[in-house]
Amino acid sequence: MSKELEFTRIIKDHQGVIFKITTVYTDNREDQEDLYQEIVYQLWKAYESFRGESKISIWMYRVALNTAITRLKKEKRRGNQIGIDKVIMRQTEQYDTGFEERLKILYSHIKRLNQLEKGLMLLLLEGKKYEEISSITGLSPSNVGTRISRIKQKLKTQIIKK
Amino acid sequence: MELEEMQTVWSELSDQIEKQKKLTDKMIIMMTQEKYRSRINRIAYPEILGGIICYGAGLLIVFNFSKLDNWYSLLCGIISIVVLFVLPILSLKSIKRIHKIDVATNNYKETLLNYAKEKKQFQKVMKWGYYLGFIIMFTIMPVTSKIINGKDLFSETKSIWPLVIAIPLAIIFFIVFSKWVFKHYLKNINSAESLIKDLETTD
Numbered sequence: 001m002s003k004e005l006e007f008t009r010i011i012k013d014h015q016g017v018i019f020k021i022t023t024v025y026t027d028n029r030e031d032q033e034d035l036y037q038e039i040v041y042q043l044w045k046a047y048e049s050f051r052g053e054s055k056i057s058i059w060m061y062r063v064a065l066n067t068a069i070t071r072l073k074k075e076k077r078r079g080n081q082i083g084i085d086k087v088i089m090r091q092t093e094q095y096d097t098g099f100e101e102r103l104k105i106l107y108s109h110i111k112r113l114n115q116l117e118k119g120l121m122l123l124l125l126e127g128k129k130y131e132e133i134s135s136i137t138g139l140s141p142s143n144v145g146t147r148i149s150r151i152k153q154k155l156k157t158q159i160i161k162k
Numbered sequence: 163m164e165l166e167e168m169q170t171v172w173s174e175l176s177d178q179i180e181k182q183k184k185l186t187d188k189m190i191i192m193m194t195q196e197k198y199r200s201r202i203n204r205i206a207y208p209e210i211l212g213g214i215i216c217y218g219a220g221l222l223i224v225f226n227f228s229k230l231d232n233w234y235s236l237l238c239g240i241i242s243i244v245v246l247f248v249l250p251i252l253s254l255k256s257i258k259r260i261h262k263i264d265v266a267t268n269n270y271k272e273t274l275l276n277y278a279k280e281k282k283q284f285q286k287v288m289k290w291g292y293y294l295g296f297i298i299m300f301t302i303m304p305v306t307s308k309i310i311n312g313k314d315l316f317s318e319t320k321s322i323w324p325l326v327i328a329i330p331l332a333i334i335f336f337i338v339f340s341k342w343v344f345k346h347y348l349k350n351i352n353s354a355e356s357l358i359k360d361l362e363t364t365d
Binding site (some may be wrong): 004005007008011012015016019020036037040041042044045046049050062063065066067069070099102103105106109114115116119125126127135136137138139152155 | 163164165167168169171172173174175176179180185187190191193194260263265266267268269270271272273274277357360361
């Protein structure tokens with residue numbers, strides 16, 4: 001299989017993950033589209049040096065999350081972008097309003113966390129084990145555990161405040 | 163919303179996304195290419211344009227330096243040249259360092275740490291850019307007056323009233339402006355600092 005074909009297959013398999021990361025790390029559709037493309041571009045660049053030492057999904061999360069946090073916000077800039085709605089789903093297409101409401105609440109909780117916690121929370125919601133979170137983030141598994149308990153505490157406080 | 167409920171909503175979202183996958187091979191290839199083009203534009207337009215303007219103005223002063231024939235014009239000229247030449251370098255260097263963070267091999271913690279450090283540095287450069295930009299607004303006035311009109315702004319001005327009014331107003335504006343800049347950037351620098359502290363004390 002050619003390198004290009006292999007890469008497109010990987011992206012297609014993980015497009016949902018990229019979409020969820022872009023939703024958590026941006027506040028509007030324009031930024032989300034920009035970040036989505038940036039992640040695909042960075043993955044393409046990084047794919048050259050990917051040696052398969054870690055699982056493809058771990059590598060993917062790592063590059064995507066790193067790209068999300070290092071992206072400099074650009075104002076009033078609009079390059080030639082592919083509209084994300086042409087690429088991936090519109091959230092409202094198939095969801096019922098009740099689900100959308102719960103989703104909004106979920107995003108609002110995540111967006112109130114700091115950058116590190118946001119990444120941890122996302123990986124936790126993705127169902128990653130502490131060891132996997134550890135290899136993506138570079139924190140030790142015990143530290144991941146401590147931080148996740150702190151996040152849970154923070155979320156509880158947010159709920160009480162509401 | 164409890165964590166368990168969040169996990170349920172998230173997995174429901176994942177299922178929905180899974181059903182709606184729309185990406186094609188062509189789109190993926192286009193994305194990598196489009197991004198490459200927009201990245202070049204991103205670096206080219208705002209930063210380099212600003213740099214060209216600064217360097218153009220700086221060179222204009224350098225080539226007409228002999229026209230500055232008294233001590234205050236000379237001083238203003240030197241300050242303007244230094245600021246116009248140094249500021250774009252600092253700003254471009256700072257942005258370049260952020261772009262150089264290796265997102266492919268670093269882990270999340272390393273990236274966060276590097277980014278917070280570079281961002282802190284960038285914010286400092288921006289803060290000084292505002293201050294220096296304000297100063298240059300005043301130093302460049304007597305210089306351009308001398309270079310373009312051949313007039314000494316201070317001794318050859320017919321009425322001193324515009325200056326008497328303008329200078330206190332400028333000072334008041336500068337104080338208000340500095341406070342705003344300081345407050346704005348201090349917040350960003352502090353949040354970067356606390357993140358660095360938190361990450362450096364980990365493990």
